[in-house]
Amino acid sequence: MTNPTGKMFVSYRRSQADIAEALVTSLHEHGIRTWQDISDLRTEPTQSEIREVLEVENPELAGGVVLVSGDVVDSGIILELELPGLHNRWKNEEEFFVVVALCPGIDYDDANAILSKSPTLLDFSDWNMIKLGSTAEPAAADDVATAVLSERVRLNHERLDTDHPLDVSLDTYAPPSYASQPAITIDWSSYFTDGPPTSYRWNRRLLPRLQRVIDLVEESAPGRSLRVRGQAHLPAVFALGRCLRTTRGIDATWLQHSAGQHCPWNVHTDQQDSGLEIDFHVNDITGSDLAVLVSVTNDVDAAVGRSKSSLPNFGGVLELSLGDDSGSVLSASEAAHTAHVFRQKVQSVLNELSAISTIHLFMAVPAGLAFLFGQQSNTFPEIQTYLLETTDGARTYQPAASLGN
Template sequence: MKPVFLSYSRKNVKDVQEIADTLCAGGIRIWQDIESLTAGNTDEQIRKAIQEECAVFFLYVTDESVKSEFIREVEIKEALNKSKKDETFHIVPLIDMPLEKANQKLQGSMLGDISRYNGVIIHNGETLFEASSKIRKILLKAIIKRPADQDFTISLMTYSRTPGNIQPQLDLDWSRLNFSDKIMSDTIWKTHLLPALKDVKDALLNAGVTLIRLYAKASLSASMAFGYIFRRETGFKIITSQGEQLWTSLERPEKPSGLKINEQSRNIGSKHLGVNLSITTSVDNDLRNYVDKQQLPLRAELFCKPAEGPSRESVPNHNVASAMAWKIGNAVRDTKSKYNITDIHIFGAMPLGLAVLIGSELNACGRIHLYEFNKSESMYYSSWRLEGNY
């Protein structure tokens, strides 16, 4: 996917960072001068970016940007020339000043009223984040097209930037985001990342894309949440990279999972279920430490472990992974029904690919609490909640 060119005044850089984070949370790659310019002729690089490298020209219209001769005479004119030659090239403004004044200042630079372009006007009482989210929806629908080979590639990153040899059509590079709280907090999930994934989902469905090829280097919570958002019941099929293999979920796997699931009843009256996914290593002690420290009452606990014990060789291939995910999903639903469970708490150690597949199998499971393990502190902490209504 070609990036979106960000045109703005450096005096608005703080606002533009918020806009950039909102767009990038939805997988939209950006071309921004402070990151993309290299040593050499700035004018030439910017002209080339607009003419050859970018699919969209985003213009942040403010009192400061409309005064910039460089924006008016170079960036806007290059974008208009590109749009005349390429009907797939989009100009999308975000107008953060009175429309009449903006049109007056841009007269001779833009073709007619700037509101005729498919952009957004920030109205009184509307936040920049709300307006930027509207822009994200517009851009996603503009750039997401059904690929000829039917596969649509998405990268999901929380630990490091997307490698240069990976060229996804959507780049969910959450490692580059700048939020006030840590990315794995439930606040960031609900405020920024979940809305972004829902926008991606809507845009994919709008384009008729239902087959996703996922490349992930992400936390277990992010991987499981992605599988959950794009689970089979919502119309999607995920093929996820796991090492050199490709794993995908199956409606009814025929191969044995090699997984043993034991249930233990605990606090009568509680409506919480603990799910222990000790696949590559045991999480027994760390889970118990968390439950005791937080005084979390569990009605029951599911112990899901390979028959021969946790190890890195427990999930050798796609067939075993699919069977494990399917078996875990059914066990969670059965236990939920048995004890009238409302909240499910998932702790685990497993391959990322398996986390994606398990997430895709957790349909109709109620409220799901995800946890991340902090290796430096040797303890779990609460991360995201999946509420089940998306």
């Protein structure tokens, strides 16, 4: 039986490594793990390991992506091993699926001729194919990733019991690694290897793909609840929560890791007073920028103060903190209360300062609370999030994701 949460085997010629890398990156951003020769092959002979991973019902794979280029006709490994292996698994396993993508410059007739060279009675020459266009642009790779994700979500949705959630992870610190693999594993870790992403990368690449993932989940698994986890920077977690705003009607729970256990945090949990303290200052009633400082695991004031030379003049400053209890561990009920107060107080300030067009959000909170905050931001205007950085020993906040309404 196919493992529907397994990896997608990527078949390609090394001469097309750049296109394959763009495709693999897009798959990772859309929550799809991959099996690729340059990252997954061990030191044993290539053909024997590829043959092993392509064996029927090997649980490592959920399917395959075939990248067709003109020089595939010169590859014995692809024509005689990879393509027959993928086709055999598709034929023998009901949930195993294969997506065929055509490199720039390859049309459907070219692909049919190339794929028919595989020395088997049945091949992929009559397969539905996705053209990458005249250039290897990110949008073209996204078309392939979208097709893979849609089918993956559909298969997992059909297999799960009605009341069982679909598991999703978001990781930015390191590639995802879980004992039980989620169906969707969004991996942004490569963008943080050499420091945080630029604002352009946040807003033009990562956020649109995150929104697309949730849109496809809603479309391919209607009515399915989600169970979310991950080791991720707060702006990323907040952005995921905002994609799952409560008005969307998708029941989503964050698994908050604490004391070696995962505790489910949900905005609909019965609330218990968290002791959150509120302080609000008006600087300019006509100002367009509102600062929201949330201090739960630590105090953000000093780092925000050191960052003010790069910040706008704020029309108002709203501070939410645990006061003397800063750093204490919240329960699920206290987290739900904190998220409710966050929404209530921010909305109250927006009603009072009607000129506000941008919220600047500075957080020192558990990841699960950032997720709940995002879910509770239904009617808020544009939100500029910030990432805490340490430069020359000084902790400051730098702009991260900017989320429109």
